[in-house]
Amino acid sequence: MTRWALRLALRLYPRRWRDARGDELEQLTEDLLDDPGERPWRVVVSTAVGALREQARPRYLTGGRLAGLGLTGAVLAAAGLGVAFLVGQGPGVDLIPASAQSTGRLSTLTGMEAVLDTQRVRVTVNGVAVPLFEIASRSVGFEGMADTHLEKAAQPVSVHPVPPVPAPSVPSQSAPTPSVPMQPVPVSTVHTTVTVDQGSFRPPVFRFSPLVAVKRAIAYQVLTDLTIRDAEKEGRVVSLATARAYAEKEDALWRSHPQPHLRGSPKPVFLTSGAVAEYQQILTIDQELTVIAGSQEDGNRTPALRRWLTGQLTENSVVIDGVPGLTPANLAASLPPNL
Amino acid sequence: MTSMGLRGSSDRSVLVLTSLAGGPKHGYALIRDIEELSGVHLGPGSLYGCLTKLEEAGLVEALPSEDRRRPYRLTGDGLRVLRDRLTESERIARVGLARIAGGTA
Numbered sequence: 001m002t003r004w005a006l007r008l009a010l011r012l013y014p015r016r017w018r019d020a021r022g023d024e025l026e027q028l029t030e031d032l033l034d035d036p037g038e039r040p041w042r043v044v045v046s047t048a049v050g051a052l053r054e055q056a057r058p059r060y061l062t063g064g065r066l067a068g069l070g071l072t073g074a075v076l077a078a079a080g081l082g083v084a085f086l087v088g089q090g091p092g093v094d095l096i097p098a099s100a101q102s103t104g105r106l107s108t109l110t111g112m113e114a115v116l117d118t119q120r121v122r123v124t125v126n127g128v129a130v131p132l133f134e135i136a137s138r139s140v141g142f143e144g145m146a147d148t149h150l151e152k153a154a155q156p157v158s159v160h161p162v163p164p165v166p167a168p169s170v171p172s173q174s175a176p177t178p179s180v181p182m183q184p185v186p187v188s189t190v191h192t193t194v195t196v197d198q199g200s201f202r203p204p205v206f207r208f209s210p211l212v213a214v215k216r217a218i219a220y221q222v223l224t225d226l227t228i229r230d231a232e233k234e235g236r237v238v239s240l241a242t243a244r245a246y247a248e249k250e251d252a253l254w255r256s257h258p259q260p261h262l263r264g265s266p267k268p269v270f271l272t273s274g275a276v277a278e279y280q281q282i283l284t285i286d287q288e289l290t291v292i293a294g295s296q297e298d299g300n301r302t303p304a305l306r307r308w309l310t311g312q313l314t315e316n317s318v319v320i321d322g323v324p325g326l327t328p329a330n331l332a333a334s335l336p337p338n339l
Numbered sequence: 340m341t342s343m344g345l346r347g348s349s350d351r352s353v354l355v356l357t358s359l360a361g362g363p364k365h366g367y368a369l370i371r372d373i374e375e376l377s378g379v380h381l382g383p384g385s386l387y388g389c390l391t392k393l394e395e396a397g398l399v400e401a402l403p404s405e406d407r408r409r410p411y412r413l414t415g416d417g418l419r420v421l422r423d424r425l426t427e428s429e430r431i432a433r434v435g436l437a438r439i440a441g442g443t444a
Contacts, residue, residue, distance in 0.1 A: 009384075017391070021387060021390075021391070023407045024365070024366060024407050024408065025366070025383060026407070027366075027406070027407035027408055028365075028366035028370075028383050028386070028387075028408075029383050031366075031408075032367065032370070032383060042382060043382065043383060045382070045384075046381075046382020046384040046385055047382070047383050047384045048384065049382075049385075050382070050383065050384020050385060050387055050388050051384065053388050054388070054391070
């Protein structure tokens, strides 16, 4: 499963980059996975974040801009989920009630429930929203996609309830009891519910690390999805709750990270200077994407697609910082002097 | 990338250049060497992000390889930039330590 995730992460790099360095990076990741002292998900996350950075670099923004846009949306969506882990009451993720499955709107992280639809999430950072395309669409190469595919991806995701099945044989017996009846969830309609409590969120000193949030959320989200995909490949159907239990087990590795600022502790942590730098980079990417979405000179997109993008930027958003006036500068300035 | 450019970049670039100053290395060897010399664990994505930028700046270059583990080495420019950067760091460290000790440097 780890290698599957790695292959996916490697495919997220721009095609030109993959052509030049993909083989050697893949070899490196294989060497690292063979190293018993290496944490597999650290390799996966580093590779995925590296792909994000490459996608956002100006030299790749001509052919693969929207792929990068979607990828960034995915990462930022994951960040939103991760923030929920850190400021909420534990992971706070559960099987979505059937009554809420048609909910396409994302609430803001201000103490209420947010419904994250992995097919349609939009994330706002400092008031700038980016849409999330299907990750699967990038795995087949964005360049070959027509606008019609994008328009199709923008349509609401249909949910196809399937009858309950016996407990699947996923390697984790420590599944928490779901708060709603367990229900099998097809791969194409995986939803996640996040309950957010901002009681410990006290600006201007931020007590969470966006970097940690991104890394943990990616690992958690990918693990959950992969468990379901593996089950489907084997002809089984697995409930989201069971897949989550397995993901939580893997995610526990993050919580025992030897470096406190990288540890996925549910308790708040201070930002380190390194995390601030990472956050600044995320903001920079985000601002860059704003320019892309508003660009009038991009010959690779049709006006219809531009209109669609613009529309998506203004709705179905979730605010992951939640603090007006947040900038990299005042974020850094708010850090305790001993950091 | 000039020394000024390197100064503005992350310390990862310096670590990669420092590691390569000891001889050509492929990705896995770089990660382990950097971990040993600095205690910093670079992930594969971070490492290749650095290598890509450094190679584009002409500070490192890839060597031919018979397998997929392609080694990298410092270029002449890379060596010069690294020397400048480390010299500058040394000077700052010297001044800082002197000030901590109550000196006037």
